[in-house]
Amino acid sequence: MTEALVQEFEALAGTATAESPEWLESARRSAMERFTRTGFPTGREEEWRFTPVKPVAQTRWRLANGTPAVVTRRHIAPFTFGHAEWTTLVFVNGVLSESLSEIGPLPEGVLVGGLSEALRGDGALLQEHLTRHAPVEDSAFTALNTAFLREGGVIYVPAGVELSRPVHLIFVATPEAAGTVTHPRNLIVVEKGSRASVIESYVSLSQGSTYWTNAVTEVSAGAGSWLEHTRIQRESEQAHHIGLTQVNQQRDSHYRSFSLAMGGALARHNLHVRLNDENIETLMYGLYLTRGEQVVDNHTAIYHDQPHCRSWEVYKGVLDGRSRAVFNGKVFVKPEAQKTDAKQTNRNLLRSDEARVDTKPQLEIFADDVKCTHGATVGKLDDVARFYARSRGLPADAVERLLTYAFAAEVIEEVVLEPVRQELERLVLERLGGI
């Protein structure tokens, strides 16, 4: 498939050049070279040991790029969870839909819009950040995304601005998107002392549809900034989703991430956060709900490069059927990163004997005065808790759902933005069939 992708890239190159600046063309080209050199990863690579990407690598995907579809606000309503007043960008099959998007008045200097439009405008912001945070050398998928990047959300919050209304980026795959790939590319820049909440949703209008989303989001969190970043991945359960969120944090900044993964036949999300200066706080929460034959993989990496930073990570999984989950959590602490406080937890609840989890904490600590802990559990619901609830009169099946919900809700509670928290709770309840 690599050759076919190269041909496709070359065919597009002429038109793409007309649209995008030269620095980006050279970034695209080196990304494509990087991809051509390695091709798709295989199970022989440690990073992909438990997550075979064959279904992605061996299919010839057409570029979606706006595959025509009739989508109305009514279709989108379930995914905006009733917050029409938020700044919402809706991308349909990879292309920004102006009629479905909602951009109200924004504070001065704030930019929220589509990437392709931003590329046509003043290039300074993009040149400083786009492709600068997510290294193509790290992953063939990032390389492909970079080579083919075209559309996505661009959010820029200048220094000292508090963005009161959340920004919601919704990537919609319609039934017409079957057999296609999109490479959404998002850029979030919050400058010094600013504050924002961003939600990314990846959704499908047809549950049985097979397509591939290959998303990359770059985040730059300036000194003293505060950013809550929620990722809701609810693709079709026959689709494939590969995503990277790459974050660079500056001094005194606070970045909190919540990642929900419940869609995809094969879903992988990498969250990489680099702590570039002192007194940074990074919170990473995750929840994955899998069933059937789903394979859901979360890889996180935290780079403690400087002293006096704190990272706190909790990922939880609820697995049903014959589904599989993979969790890999890396924490790197450089020799100079003294007084690092890092805690990582991965807890899994198996609701079926055939479900399986591969969990791997990976701590590489080169400083001596640090507090770093990790823990992973894989198990079933606690029998004592089950009996306790039943002894209060709750039927066994209701107790099962209640305790499973409670297990998941505990991590959802960490989301600051209440409407998002409520939506996440609703999604879990819906999956469990109510409590």
Next chain:
Amino acid sequence: MLEIRNLNASAGDTEILRGINLTVNAGEVHAVMGPNGSGKSTLAQVLAGHPAYTVTSGSVTYMGQDLLALEPEKRAQAGVFLAFQYPVEIPGVTNAYFLRAAYNERRKAHGEEEIDSMDFIDLLESKLKLVDWGPEIMSRAVNFGFSGGEKKRNEILQMAVLEPRLAILDETDSGLDIDALRIVAKGVNELRRPDNATILVTHYQRLLNYIVPDHVHVLVGGRIVKSGGKELALELEARGYEWLEDAVGAAT
């Protein structure tokens, strides 16, 4: 109300209850006392239907029904309540949600309509007062991060809301300071009615200063070796359990 006949129960291969006989009538308070490992807590948990124990022989009749044939939730819906020695933390579920769900299951079982959260708040008001709590406790997760005393109070609050016919309190006094003990005892006493009954499982006589039992039973080695009135508890306080253990040892 409750007739326990020759009840034998084990956990795995270990026999714990060896022929318990006990009759509890409506309106009565029974104290079941005994040294550690005598089977007191097992008796309480077997009555509530804990799946870790197997009843090997004997019968338990509750309000004319075969209690042992009922699932734990059916026992609860029929009015049996066990206050746990170690109440379980359920992070992620609020006290309000949990208690209302339990209350409504009970109502459904009796063919009554479920009540909504507004009506439930009204109902809670007087129940909370019983354990000296404000409404804020209801938005906390069930027992999560509660102190030992708070957990026991929460058990009494649940009991007050669910209004059991048969309440079994398993070492509810253990680990309580005197103030918490008073609150718990007040709750139990105020909930006493001619048509309900209470079994207090306790190691110490202390609780019985606050809740006066009609009958006291001493459990040793999985059997009731002595029964009497409230004065038996005082005798146990003075003499300990050793003389009874020796008597059982001599008999077997």
